[in-house]
Amino acid sequence: MCPPEAFASSDLATIPPSLEPESFIPPTDISQSAYDLASSLLAPAILSHSIRTYLYAQTLAASSNSIYHADPAKRDLLFVACILHDIGTTETYNGPQRFEVEGGDAAVEHLSRFGVVEEDKKDVWTAIALHTCNGIVQRMGELPALVRKAIEIDFGRRSEVEGVEDLAELKERFERRFARQQIEKVLGDAVVAQAIKNPDKAPAASWPGGMYRAHLTDPDWKGVNKAF
Known part of the structure; x- marks a missing residue:
């Protein structure tokens, strides 16, 4: 649900101006340790x-008055789902299943x-397990839908979001602090490298x-994977 007036990104108290990790990671053992795990294993571009x-x-979540913003315990779940959604691309969690499922299993273990x-x-x-399944994940509950929509924003598949003002300004701010570092190529190459093996x-x-x-089809292609 959305509030009557559009949400101003500059008013979000949970995203402080410094954007340092210690300022936005939920102050709990669950979230802190999830961040430690992600930061120790993920490629820099994927971590960002x-x-x-x-x-x-x-x-x-804040713009829609979601429980995943209002309830600290639910905010932990949101953080873990986001920070570990690509953990299956790492060698530590490179099991026999597709990377999304391995990532989901790793998050449950955590x-x-x-x-x-x-x-x-x-x-x-x-x-996590369905985050690449567009058209399905959105119907699997509020948390999966939130994570998918956030991923779409980061990959430029949404230029506007109902209830959120100044999305372009928000993107510029986040990317200035956490640079993209060719994320599309890095992530695509990581997934394909697992599939080759x-x-x-x-x-x-x-x-x-x-x-x-x-x-x-084109193994010598050096750019972003054409199916990304």
């Missing part, structure tokens, strides 16, 4: 993308250390599968 995804998601209830773990798993990680109808086919 994951941070921006959370900042956009938190903006969206949350289980803190006694998070099954329903909340399932929501985080769904948000294990094609089962890139099912034909999936986003990884599309990028893997694009690579096989």
Whole structure:
């Protein structure tokens, strides 16, 4: 639900001017340790993308008076889902399943250390495991939909969001602090590299599968994967 008036990004108290990690990471063991895990494993470009995804998601949650903004425990879930949504691209979590599913499993493993209830773990798993499934993830609950919409904003697939003013200014601010660093190429290459070693990680109808086919069609291509 949206408030009667548009949300002004400059009014968001949970996104401080400094944009230093210690200023926006929820001050809990769950979120702090999730950030430590992500920052120790993710490629810099993917870590910055994951941070921006959370900042956009938190903006969206605040603009809609979502429980994922108002409730500190739910905010932890939002943070974990965003900061770990691409953790499956790392070698540590490079298991036999597609990277999204490996990432969802890793997040559930993390949350289980803190006694998070099954329903909340399932929501985080769904948000991560289905985050590349456009048209499906949006119908799987509020948390998965928030994460997907934030990812779309970061990849330029949404130039306007209802209830949020000055989205372009917000993007410029976030990207000035957390540079893009060729995220599209870095992320695409990471997913394809896993598929080259294990094609089962890139099912034909999936986003990884599309990028893997694009690579096989033109293996000498050096730019952003044509199916990104």
